[in-house]
Amino acid sequence: MATNTGLRRAYTLWAVFYDSVVMFLRGSRRRSVGLLDLRAGDSVLIVGCGTGADFEFIPPDAEVTAVDLTPAMLRRAAAKVGARRIRLLEMDAMDLRFPDKTFDKTILHLILAVVPDPGRALQEAERVTKPGGLLVALDKFWNRPTPPPFPLRMANSVLGGYVTSVDRNFHAILAKTSLTLVRDIPLGFGGLYWLYLLRKPTGLPGAPAAPRGSRAA
Numbered sequence: 001m002a003t004n005t006g007l008r009r010a011y012t013l014w015a016v017f018y019d020s021v022v023m024f025l026r027g028s029r030r031r032s033v034g035l036l037d038l039r040a041g042d043s044v045l046i047v048g049c050g051t052g053a054d055f056e057f058i059p060p061d062a063e064v065t066a067v068d069l070t071p072a073m074l075r076r077a078a079a080k081v082g083a084r085r086i087r088l089l090e091m092d093a094m095d096l097r098f099p100d101k102t103f104d105k106t107i108l109h110l111i112l113a114v115v116p117d118p119g120r121a122l123q124e125a126e127r128v129t130k131p132g133g134l135l136v137a138l139d140k141f142w143n144r145p146t147p148p149p150f151p152l153r154m155a156n157s158v159l160g161g162y163v164t165s166v167d168r169n170f171h172a173i174l175a176k177t178s179l180t181l182v183r184d185i186p187l188g189f190g191g192l193y194w195l196y197l198l199r200k201p202t203g204l205p206g207a208p209a210a211p212r213g214s215r216a217a
């Protein structure tokens with residue numbers, strides 16, 4: 001079972017070669033950030049920003065707050081900030097220290113399969129996103145009713161407690177929130193990687209809350 005202490009230790013070691021390992025996801029990151037249709041002045045939260053691999057896709061006029069648990073990852077992210085308006089903070093994704101409804105848009109890349117309690121992390125992301133705001137989640141999920149094949153189960157037992165899990169069901173995580181599923185995009189890579197576009201309901205009169213985990217489009 002992953003713990004924040006174990007994850008911080010593991011990602012301190014990973015930080016040195018992390019970027020080269022996740023290079024294969026560059027196109028998927030671009031696509032994911034593109035779904036948010038970022039506009040000048042949008043306030044954007046990146047949860048578990050790691051080494052800042054998403055920063056190159058963020059327009060320079062967006063107001064970004066990027067949080068992560070691991071100082072070693074944040075130091076590498078700091079080196080990528082450049083001229084962008086990006087504030088970096090050490091913070092637990094499951095306990096975000098922001099008021100409700102702070103951000104227009106929220107990015108969750110490779111974090112829901114990592115944190116000990118992904119439902120709690122997504123609830124926190126929902127809480128700090130403004131009503132009507134968009135969120136993207138890109139990660140490894142096992143959404144099939146059958147258990148993962150043996151090699152994946154083995155990988156999970158080795159990696160799950162330290163780096164990332166490969167057996168989490170996105171729809172079970174989503175069901176812990178009121179977020180609406182707008183788009184689900186399979187990214188390939190053995191059917192393991194998915195990209196989800198989510199929206200926080202407005203809560204306006206006449207706009208009934210969407211059923212949990214429902215597809216809006």
Ligand SMILES: C[S@@+](CC[C@H](N)C(=O)[O-])C[C@H]1O[C@@H](n2cnc3c(N)ncnc32)[C@H](O)[C@@H]1O
Binds near residue numbers: 050073
């Ligand atoms: C797989 S990396 C993903 C980094 C980045 N989002 C990306 O797409 O490359 C997972 C990151 O989550 C961070 N992390 C792990 N547990 C966390 C927690 N409880 N709160 C915030 N960040 C956490 C790690 O330090 C690491 O940087």
